[in-house]
Structure formats: structure tokens, C-alpha cells
Amino acid sequence: MNGTSKPFCVDAVITWVDGNDPVLNAKRAEYMHGDATLLAKDIAGPTRYVERGEIHWCVRSINKFMPWVRRIFIVTDGQDPKVESSIPVELVDHKVLFQGYEQYLPTFNSLSLEAMLWRIPGLSEHFVYFNDDLLVCKEVSADTFFPREGHINCHGRMASQRWTRLCYDIKEHFGTCPVNHVRQMMLAAKIAGNDSRFIHLSHTPHPLLRSTLEQFYTQHPELLVQNIRNRFRSPQHFRTDELCYTLLLGEGRLHIRPVRPVLMRYYSTKGMMKLEWTLRRVTKPGSKVCFACFYALDQVGDDIYARISQFTEDLLKA
Numbered sequence: 001m002n003g004t005s006k007p008f009c010v011d012a013v014i015t016w017v018d019g020n021d022p023v024l025n026a027k028r029a030e031y032m033h034g035d036a037t038l039l040a041k042d043i044a045g046p047t048r049y050v051e052r053g054e055i056h057w058c059v060r061s062i063n064k065f066m067p068w069v070r071r072i073f074i075v076t077d078g079q080d081p082k083v084e085s086s087i088p089v090e091l092v093d094h095k096v097l098f099q100g101y102e103q104y105l106p107t108f109n110s111l112s113l114e115a116m117l118w119r120i121p122g123l124s125e126h127f128v129y130f131n132d133d134l135l136v137c138k139e140v141s142a143d144t145f146f147p148r149e150g151h152i153n154c155h156g157r158m159a160s161q162r163w164t165r166l167c168y169d170i171k172e173h174f175g176t177c178p179v180n181h182v183r184q185m186m187l188a189a190k191i192a193g194n195d196s197r198f199i200h201l202s203h204t205p206h207p208l209l210r211s212t213l214e215q216f217y218t219q220h221p222e223l224l225v226q227n228i229r230n231r232f233r234s235p236q237h238f239r240t241d242e243l244c245y246t247l248l249l250g251e252g253r254l255h256i257r258p259v260r261p262v263l264m265r266y267y268s269t270k271g272m273m274k275l276e277w278t279l280r281r282v283t284k285p286g287s288k289v290c291f292a293c294f295y296a297l298d299q300v301g302d303d304i305y306a307r308i309s310q311f312t313e314d315l316l317k318a
Contacts, residue, residue: 008149009070010142011127012062012087012205013120015113016055018079028108031231054133054297059083060316061136065290068142069128073120075113077106092120104228111184111237115227118213129206129241135292136205137264137282137315144290145207147255152207154245155259159200161186179233188238191223192246199245202259203293206241213244264292266308268299275304279311 017024055074062069063086072089074081080091097116098105107113110131117129126146147153168176168183182200189198217224226236248254266278282289294300294308 008126008146009124010068010146011071011073011124012066012069012130013073013075013117013123013127014055014058014130014132015075015110016079016081016132017077018081021079024077024079027106031106031108054135054294055081056083057135057312057316058130058132059085059089062130063087064316065136065139070124071122073123075117075120090122096121098228101225101228104225104231107228107231109231109233109237111233111239112228112230114240115217115224117208117240118210118217123210125210127208127210129208131203131293133293133295133297134203134205135294135312135315136290137292138287138290140290145205150209151253151255152209152245152248153255153257154199154201154206154241155204155257155262156199156201156245157258158197158256161189161194161196161198164198164200179235179237181239183235184237184239185242188240188242189246191238192243193250194246199242199249199256201239201242201245202263203265203295204259204263204291208241208244209248212247213240216243216247261288262290264289266292266294268294268296268304272304272307275307279307282315 019025059072059074060083062072067087069087072085072087073092074083074089075092075094075097077094083089094105094107094113095102097113097119098107099119101116104112114129117123117127126149128145143153145153164182165186168180185201186198189195227238227240230236245254249256264278264281266275270278281287282292297305297308300308
């Protein structure tokens with residue numbers, strides 16, 4: 001399978017929220033009930049919702065470097081990012097995903113949404129899930145994600161549940177938020193039957209199989225409810241992508257690839273020198289980096305944002 005011909009179709013799914021929307025902010029504040037603990041960045045801190053146009057870069061990058069995608073679904077809460085795309089785009093409202101589970105809306109939790117993505121009407125069996133801050137930065141073929149039908153390539157590494165849990169217990173003792181993505185991965189792996197090891201995933205696009213998720217959540221409706229009943233992130237939530245991968249690993253249908261060669265990450269706490277060094281990982285000759293993530297652009301200065309914008313526009317220009 002390559003970028004021009006493929007035996008099965010692949011969709012892209014992006015979850016997106018415009019945190020600058022005063023209507024959404026008022027709704028979120030109503031359900032927070034003044035609980036200051038929810039303002040932690042790993043739960044419902046403002047940086048989880050504020051956006052600076054990343055969704056447009058994400059969609060444009062899929063158009064340029066993944067033109068074989070059949071359709072792009074953007075999951076929103078009554079919002080429209082008004083993206084331009086030669087690939088057909090469909091907006092999917094939260095109410096569509098949560099049909100039959102309306103009592104758990106509104107939700108301000110991406111983990112709840114991820115547990116429901118398989119319910120998107122018309123979604124293909126093979127789909128790639130993106131956060132809106134991800135950017136594809138070089139041409140990738142469908143078999144980057146799906147080496148063959150019913151099989152997945154994921155980017156990560158196997159890790160010990162015991163030692164990782166100990167590490168995070170120590171971090172929590174010194175003030176780190178107990179609700180974090182690594183604990184959510186470990187819980188998902190345990191639920192899927194592996195309580196000794198888990199796949200430590202990084203912030204890349206995540207290929208998924210609709211039927212695997214549908215079968216699991218249909219057979220375990222109580223776990224679906226566990227993952228969607230809290231409007232904000234909580235220790236009860238687990239990662240749906242990790243769940244899918246652990247199940248497929250046990251069936252011999254998951255292939256784990258290293259993250260470092262393919263992912264470029266820039267954190268808002270780093271300065272211009274670090275940014276330039278990071279960007280060179282993408283532009284240097286022979287680079288294998290095909291995904292980029294700029295964390296928390298709402299927290300960078302104007303000079304950093306201008307440089308990232310210039311880099312992105314140069315990368316995506318026709």
C-alpha cells in the first residue's frame with residue numbers, strides 16, 4: 001500500500017474546541033462550580049482549550065502530506081472552525097457522538113470524546129486520530145499507520161507498570177497532578193488485560209480500528225460509561241488508544257515503532273534558541289521527522305509564535 005493506491009479507505013478524525021468562545025467558556029465555568037482543583041493544566045486549565053489557529057495548520061498539513069485520506073471528521077461542540085480543505089470535511093457535533101448518552105453532556109474532556117469516536121456515522125474501519133495541535137510535516141503513506149488491513153503501527157515503547165507507577169507516585173508526592181496521560185495509559189492497559197506492562201505512547205497521530213473499539217465498548221458498556229461520565233478529567237479515565245493497542249498487541253496485530261525519529265516537539269517553556277534547534281530536526285537533509293507538535297501556543301511570546309507561523313507557512317505553501 002502506498003500514498004496513491006490502497007486496498008481500503010482511511011479517514012482522519014480531529015477533536016477541536018475554540019476556547020476563545022465566550023459561550024463555551026461560560027458553559028464550562030457553570031459546570032466547574034468554582035472548584036479550583038479543576039484548573040490544573042492536566043484537567044481543565046485554560047491552556048487545554050485556547051487555540052491560535054492550529055486546526056487550520058493541521059487540516060492543511062493532512063491535505064498536503066496525506067492526500068489519500070478519504071474524509072476529515074472534525075468533532076466539535078456546536079462550533080465551526082471554517083477550514084479550507086480539498087479533502088471532504090464533516091463536522092460532528094458532540095450530540096451525535098453521545099446519542100443515547102446525552103446525560104453526560106456537555107463534556108469538556110477529550111478522553112470522553114476519544115471513547116466515542118467509533119460512533120461517528122460513516123466513519124471508516126481504519127482511521128487516524130489527531131489532536132488539533134499536530135502537524136504533518138512530510139509526505140507519509142497510509143502504511144505508515146496501517147502496514148496492512150487490520151494491523152496498526154503505533155509509535156511508542158513498552159514500559160513497566162510497576163516502576164512507572166512508582167515514579168509517578170513520587171511525582172505526585174511532590175505536587176504533580178495525579179490526573180495525567182501516563183496513568184491513563186497504565187489503567188487502559190490493565191483494563192485490556194496487561195497489568196505488568198503498557199505501551200508508553202507519545203503525542204503523534206494515533207491510527208485506530210473502529211471495529212476493535214466498537215466490540216470492546218459494546219461488550220463492556222460499564223467501562224464506556226466510566227470513561228464518559230465525568231465532564232472533566234479524573235483518575236477514573238483511561239486512554240482509548242492505549243486500550244485499542246493493548247488488545248491488538250495480544251492478537252499480534254500491533255507493531256510498535258520508535259517515536260524519536262518521527263516526532264518533533266516544542267514546549268512553550270523553551271526559548272528561541274531551543275525552537276531553532278528543534279525546527280532544524282525537520283528541515284535538515286535526510287530528516288525522518290514527519291509529525292510536529294507545538295505545545296500550548298497560547299503561552300508563547302509573539303516572537304516565538306511569529307517564527308512558528310513562518311515555519312509552518314513555509315512548510316505548507318503550495
